[in-house]
Amino acid sequence: MKELRLMKGNEAVAEAAIRFGVDGYFGYPITPQSEILEHLMAENPYPKTGMVVLQAESEVASINMVYGGAACGKRVMTTSSSPGISLMQEGLSYIAGAELPCLVVNVVRGGPGLGTIQPSQADYFQSTKGGGHGDYRLIVLAPSSVQEMYDFVGLGFDLAFKYRNPAMLLADGVIGQVMEKVEVDDYKPRWTDEYIKKSFPWATTGKNPNQPHVIVTSLELDSARQEQVNLRIQAKYRECEKNDVRFEMLHCDDAEYIFVAYGSSARICQKAIEMGREKGIKVGLLRPITLWPFPTQILRELSYKVKGMLAVEMSAGQMVEDVILATENRIKVEHFGRFGGIIPSPQEVVTALETKIIGGK
Amino acid sequence: MNESIIKPENLVYRRTPVLTDNVMHYCPGCGHGTIHRLIAEVIEEMGIQEQTIGVAPVGCSVLAYNYLDVDIQEAAHGRAPALATGIKRLKPDFFVFSYQGDGDLAAIGTAETIHACNRGENITMIFVNNGIYGMTGGQMAPTTLEGMKTSTSPYGRDIKMMGNPLKITELLAQLPGTIYVTRQAVYKPALVRKCKTAIRKAFENQRLNKGTSFVEVVSNCNSGWKLPPVEANKWLEENMLPMYPLGDIKDVK
Numbered sequence: 001m002k003e004l005r006l007m008k009g010n011e012a013v014a015e016a017a018i019r020f021g022v023d024g025y026f027g028y029p030i031t032p033q034s035e036i037l038e039h040l041m042a043e044n045p046y047p048k049t050g051m052v053v054l055q056a057e058s059e060v061a062s063i064n065m066v067y068g069g070a071a072c073g074k075r076v077m078t079t080s081s082s083p084g085i086s087l088m089q090e091g092l093s094y095i096a097g098a099e100l101p102c103l104v105v106n107v108v109r110g111g112p113g114l115g116t117i118q119p120s121q122a123d124y125f126q127s128t129k130g131g132g133h134g135d136y137r138l139i140v141l142a143p144s145s146v147q148e149m150y151d152f153v154g155l156g157f158d159l160a161f162k163y164r165n166p167a168m169l170l171a172d173g174v175i176g177q178v179m180e181k182v183e184v185d186d187y188k189p190r191w192t193d194e195y196i197k198k199s200f201p202w203a204t205t206g207k208n209p210n211q212p213h214v215i216v217t218s219l220e221l222d223s224a225r226q227e228q229v230n231l232r233i234q235a236k237y238r239e240c241e242k243n244d245v246r247f248e249m250l251h252c253d254d255a256e257y258i259f260v261a262y263g264s265s266a267r268i269c270q271k272a273i274e275m276g277r278e279k280g281i282k283v284g285l286l287r288p289i290t291l292w293p294f295p296t297q298i299l300r301e302l303s304y305k306v307k308g309m310l311a312v313e314m315s316a317g318q319m320v321e322d323v324i325l326a327t328e329n330r331i332k333v334e335h336f337g338r339f340g341g342i343i344p345s346p347q348e349v350v351t352a353l354e355t356k357i358i359g360g361k
Numbered sequence: 362m363n364e365s366i367i368k369p370e371n372l373v374y375r376r377t378p379v380l381t382d383n384v385m386h387y388c389p390g391c392g393h394g395t396i397h398r399l400i401a402e403v404i405e406e407m408g409i410q411e412q413t414i415g416v417a418p419v420g421c422s423v424l425a426y427n428y429l430d431v432d433i434q435e436a437a438h439g440r441a442p443a444l445a446t447g448i449k450r451l452k453p454d455f456f457v458f459s460y461q462g463d464g465d466l467a468a469i470g471t472a473e474t475i476h477a478c479n480r481g482e483n484i485t486m487i488f489v490n491n492g493i494y495g496m497t498g499g500q501m502a503p504t505t506l507e508g509m510k511t512s513t514s515p516y517g518r519d520i521k522m523m524g525n526p527l528k529i530t531e532l533l534a535q536l537p538g539t540i541y542v543t544r545q546a547v548y549k550p551a552l553v554r555k556c557k558t559a560i561r562k563a564f565e566n567q568r569l570n571k572g573t574s575f576v577e578v579v580s581n582c583n584s585g586w587k588l589p590p591v592e593a594n595k596w597l598e599e600n601m602l603p604m605y606p607l608g609d610i611k612d613v614k
Binding site: 023024026052054056057060061064076091098193207209214215216218 | 448
């Protein structure tokens with residue numbers, strides 16, 4: 001029986017990092033995720049596990065500290081919220097270009113600009129389409145509970161190291177702030193330097209005698225070789241799309257309509273399904289767990305069986321574009337969302353399904 | 362050649378094995394090659410090649426990683442001190458150094474520079490100041506002198522419009538996190554030897570774990586300054602050094 005704790009989503013991220021054996025955390029305070037850095041500082045894991053926790057001077061510095069640690073083969077992470085994540089895009093592009101693994105948590109708040117500190121899902125484009133310059137992707141996991149905030153820290157690192165690519169937890173202010181029951185793991189030891197040196201020949205772990213030195217860089221000035229770098233990175237992404245799409249289906253077996261929603265919107269849709277089914281509407285939920293790679297194939301299959309889909313997201317309509325691409329205009333697909341930090345009610349979601357999909361032309 | 366004269370006792374100079382065999386891309390007369398060599402020699406002499414991790418910048422020395430035969434990471438423009446922080450914090454037993462030019466360290470990376478020094482990161486920072494952006498074709502740098510012509514100050518740097526040359530090294534010496542802050546040059550053999558001593562000290566300081574060691578090297582840019590190498594060095598002495606005087610600025614015992 002695992003230990004049970006009552007925690008905020010943000011605290012769960014911090015606790016998971018310590019217990020998973022993360023080597024380093026570099027972060028900068030920003031609402032609504034400052035509890036992560038606060039919890040880590042209060043727990044002071046260094047004497048216990050050797051995990052380094054450092055408050056940086058900016059998000060720009062945080063992500064570049066992550067680069068330095070990741071290039072040493074260490075498990076390093078940072079967390080922030082939307083405006084801070086925007087500042088990290090340069091660093092993320094370099095990390096993806098240098099093919100380094102790391103974990104970034106974005107507890108999304110409303111934008112654009114300084115926006116609001118209230119929850120939002122308006123960073124979908126930024127997270128799933130690259131975000132910074134150049135052709136790259138982040139592996140994006142969308143937790144919809146505090147337990148998943150905890151679990152996806154380890155999963156995120158596993159995927160990041162599997163593909164040598166940054167992984168992101170795309171949460172939102174609701175998931176970051178809400179308190180729920182969490183099963184926590186025992187403390188796992190951090191990787192030893194010997195293990196890292198043996199396992200990751202790409203990492204700067206100190207030059208081995210009689211072997212070439214390790215250079216970690218995203219620079220390749222020769223166009224032919226730079227194209228090869230890009231092709232290698234893209235091949236990796238095709239592998240990831242093939243092997244690591246994750247999603248959850250709820251009441252889809254007999255469904256005529258499907259909500260497509262992730263994170264806290266998926267939680268709202270669960271209630272909306274109950275309300276809809278009480279009214280006789282056969283509606284289910286497809287919850288993407290990986291936003292990239294996106295569950296395109298299952299949505300395509302569902303599009304042959306159902307009459308319509310409603311993408312429910314706290315944005316002006318971002319993920320809906322991927323749902324439309326997946327369903328190939330076979331069925332009606334619409335978006336419903338609130339933004340600016342407003343969380344839609346289940347009733348609003350049901351009404352949107354009725355007016356935009358069932359009653360819509 | 363008479364091979365018989367190749368004997369240890371006849372050795373007057375040997376190229377350090379901490380430099381790779383790659384041919385450097387630097388312009389003839391450029392100081393970078395000399396500064397690379399000094400770092401490499403210090404690493405060799407301290408016997409720390411296998412315990413050193415470097416961070417290369419963006420700028421002319423972006424390819425420093427092709428020449429210095431240690432494990433090395435390439436940073437985004439200005440971010441080398443942040444990378445170095447991440448490395449040193451996670452590998453405190455390693456010798457970590459960053460290598461940056463003036464645009465990298467004193468313009469786009471000012472925040473990372475100041476805060477790494479203010480935290481007293483136990484690293485060695487090498488700062489090569491030639492008052493110009495060399496790689497991008499000779500634009501104005503934060504350290505460009507008043508009246509100095511560059512491609513973005515073609516009529517000379519106008520202080521009122523373009524701001525003042527930034528003496529960031531003096532600024533960093535004010536921070537309690539720095540333990541050794543010095544300004545050196547490599548345009549004369551005697552200065553090369555002095556500079557090497559300073560770099561050696563800046564690396565040795567990491568054993569003390571007391572704070573940041575910072576070595577500025579005032580250097581030249583023949584191409585950007587549009588001067589032949591000898592004249593460039595003369596220009597450096599007459600114009601750069603009055604603004605950026607050589608010597609130790611801070612040395613905490």
